[in-house]
Amino acid sequence: MELKPGSRWKSAVCDTEVVVVRAVKEPAELQCGGHAMVPHNGEKPAGVAISPEFSAGTQPGKRFADEVSGLEILATKGGAGSLSIDGRAIGAKEAKKLPASD
Amino acid sequence: MHTTLLLDMVADAAPDRLALGRLADGVSFEEVRARARGGAAWLGDLGGDTVAFLGLNGPALAVAVFASGLIGKPFTPLNYRLPDADLNKLLARTAPSVAIVDQDMIGRLQPAAGVTVVSRGDFEAACLDEANRSRELPEVDPDIGVLLFTSGTTGEPKAAVLRHRNLTSYVISTVEFLGSEEDEAALVSVPAYHIAGISAVLTGVYGGRRTVHLPAFTPEIWVDEAAAEKVTHAMVVPTMLGRILDVLEQRGEYLPCLRALSYGGGRMPQPVIERALRVLPHVDFVNAYGLTETSSTIAVLGPDDHREAIASTEEHVRRRLGSVGRPLPVLEVEIRGPDGESLGPGQSGEIYVRGEQVSGEYLHKKAVQDDGWFATNDGGWMDDDGYLYVEGRLDDVIVRGGENISPGEIEDVLREHPQVADVAVLGLPDNEWGERVAAAVVAKNGAPSADDLGAWVKARLRSTKTPEVWEFRDALPYNETGKLLRRQLKVEMSAPRQSAAV
Numbered sequence: 001m002e003l004k005p006g007s008r009w010k011s012a013v014c015d016t017e018v019v020v021v022r023a024v025k026e027p028a029e030l031q032c033g034g035h036a037m038v039p040h041n042g043e044k045p046a047g048v049a050i051s052p053e054f055s056a057g058t059q060p061g062k063r064f065a066d067e068v069s070g071l072e073i074l075a076t077k078g079g080a081g082s083l084s085i086d087g088r089a090i091g092a093k094e095a096k097k098l099p100a101s102d
Numbered sequence: 103m104h105t106t107l108l109l110d111m112v113a114d115a116a117p118d119r120l121a122l123g124r125l126a127d128g129v130s131f132e133e134v135r136a137r138a139r140g141g142a143a144w145l146g147d148l149g150g151d152t153v154a155f156l157g158l159n160g161p162a163l164a165v166a167v168f169a170s171g172l173i174g175k176p177f178t179p180l181n182y183r184l185p186d187a188d189l190n191k192l193l194a195r196t197a198p199s200v201a202i203v204d205q206d207m208i209g210r211l212q213p214a215a216g217v218t219v220v221s222r223g224d225f226e227a228a229c230l231d232e233a234n235r236s237r238e239l240p241e242v243d244p245d246i247g248v249l250l251f252t253s254g255t256t257g258e259p260k261a262a263v264l265r266h267r268n269l270t271s272y273v274i275s276t277v278e279f280l281g282s283e284e285d286e287a288a289l290v291s292v293p294a295y296h297i298a299g300i301s302a303v304l305t306g307v308y309g310g311r312r313t314v315h316l317p318a319f320t321p322e323i324w325v326d327e328a329a330a331e332k333v334t335h336a337m338v339v340p341t342m343l344g345r346i347l348d349v350l351e352q353r354g355e356y357l358p359c360l361r362a363l364s365y366g367g368g369r370m371p372q373p374v375i376e377r378a379l380r381v382l383p384h385v386d387f388v389n390a391y392g393l394t395e396t397s398s399t400i401a402v403l404g405p406d407d408h409r410e411a412i413a414s415t416e417e418h419v420r421r422r423l424g425s426v427g428r429p430l431p432v433l434e435v436e437i438r439g440p441d442g443e444s445l446g447p448g449q450s451g452e453i454y455v456r457g458e459q460v461s462g463e464y465l466h467k468k469a470v471q472d473d474g475w476f477a478t479n480d481g482g483w484m485d486d487d488g489y490l491y492v493e494g495r496l497d498d499v500i501v502r503g504g505e506n507i508s509p510g511e512i513e514d515v516l517r518e519h520p521q522v523a524d525v526a527v528l529g530l531p532d533n534e535w536g537e538r539v540a541a542a543v544v545a546k547n548g549a550p551s552a553d554d555l556g557a558w559v560k561a562r563l564r565s566t567k568t569p570e571v572w573e574f575r576d577a578l579p580y581n582e583t584g585k586l587l588r589r590q591l592k593v594e595m596s597a598p599r600q601s602a603a604v
Contacts, residue, residue: 005267006266019103
């Protein structure tokens with residue numbers, strides 16, 4: 001799994017989709033709903049279901065950062081599964097809202 | 103990450119929200135995406151490597167930005183205010199390209215090799231054509247999102263390169279996805295060829311905010327449109343703000359729906375912003391400082407900063423109204439001296455910036471250093487609290503007898519004079535000193551004398567900073583985005599003198 005900046009991934013078990021904002025320092029597996037995510041244009045595996053441990057859901061537009069691997073992603077579509085990396089749950093970054101300047 | 107993904111996200115999550123245009127007949131985010139797809143399929147057939155755009159701002163601009171992205175071609179807006187010869191030269195530089203051109207501007211263009219000219223009307227029709235909209239688009243992995251020609255006030259325009267990753271980094275780190283309320287609307291009056299015109303397209307879409315376009319600015323039309331369309335947000339350049347305040351006060355119209363007004367693109371005279379805070383106390387003011395090469399804003403002076411400064415009696419807080427605020431948290435900003443050494447608070451030098459939104463790159467020429475730092479060519483300094491003060495382009499610094507003099511500092515002092523409406527300070531060639539300090543003044547409340555003004559400056563700064571040449575004029579030359587045309591002024595003032603030297 002090559003988590004390059006700009007690469008897009010979709011959940012194997014729900015509608016969640018993400019784009020990589022910052023790459024990982026070490027090889028790692030990005031998961032949603034407890035299962036490895038698949039490339040955006042790839043096939044979803046059959047016969048897998050959301051693991052209850054990773055079923056809190058993902059909101060579109062949220063950014064996620066994993067301090068251990070350095071991975072940062074942006075959820076581009078929401079879904080029922082939640083995100084993890086190598087089995088480690090990753091939390092949404094607190095967005096610091098800036099005053100509109102454009 | 104690709105800019106069209108920003109539109110996709112919003113069109114998926116809030117397809118029916120109004121995206122562009124008036125309350126009565128605006129189009130939704132879903133429709134913007136459909137139009138961009140239609141336009142992309144049509145543009146793709148026409149070939150070329152870039153999509154040039156010559157026309158007024160409007161819904162077609164936003165659609166064309168995303169349509170170009172969908173087929174992986176850099177979007178290249180051109181400045182329609184350029185003289186025909188310069189405009190045609192720039193257009194030729196976009197080849198091989200397709201150029202979308204307003205009908206009434208087509209006549210200004212000469213045939214150029216490798217440039218296919220299409221009318222804006224034909225593009226808009228193609229965006230609505232079901233045959234185009236339903237077509238499958240080829241997968242692309244584009245790199246360059248936008249090419250923007252710099253204004254070229256100091257020579258041939260350079261094509262600044264903004265990559266998709268620079269633009270998307272700016273958007274996702276400064277704007278909350280669908281963070282706007284459904285009733286929010288932004289009034290955009292900056293032209294398409296200005297970085298603020300491009301960033302407004304992207305941030306407006308990602309935030310889910312409706313955009314109302316003003317094709318050409320007059321303060322009367324701006325106020326009419328802001329009132330009629332219940333505009334909540336707008337960005338103006340400093341010269342626009344003073345004129346808008348005049349109209350508001352004449353009419354007694356105070357735009358109750360307006361929540362936030364941001365300004366940038368040039369130095370804001372302190373009396374104007376102070377007046378704005380008085381006339382529109384319910385509005386949040388934001389000063390944004392940025393460059394084309396940094397994908398727009400890099401520092402902001404926020405609403406609370408404005409209120410705190412205007413209410414304060416402490417000089418170091420109050421003067422923040424003249425600052426551009428603090429750098430965005432996702433960026434690094436440093437002030438450096440002539441040998442590249444990092445300078446501390448209060449020391450004046452060149453502003454350097456580093457971050458993912460910084461492209462610092464021109465076509466065929468990288469201007470960013472290997473370690474990512476970009477030299478802005480703007481002079482400035484930071485105070486102890488991290489507020490950034492911009493002194494102006496380093497090219498504009500006057501060197502008098504070896505002393506570096508910043509025109510901005512002298513202009514600020516003169517603007518405080520009750521008989522000065524506007525002023526520009528610049529250096530004129532001088533046989534003895536290299537350069538001498540000259541001031542062009544637009545007077546108000548009667549005619550001030552050069553002696554009075556000289557004494558005013560001398561009392562507040564020092565004698566070497568006191569202009570030696572004074573010229574009184576009816577107006578100063580600005581371009582349409584509020585940039586003072588210093589070079590033009592310098593040429594005019596260097597010509598054999600008609601007015602009094604002191």
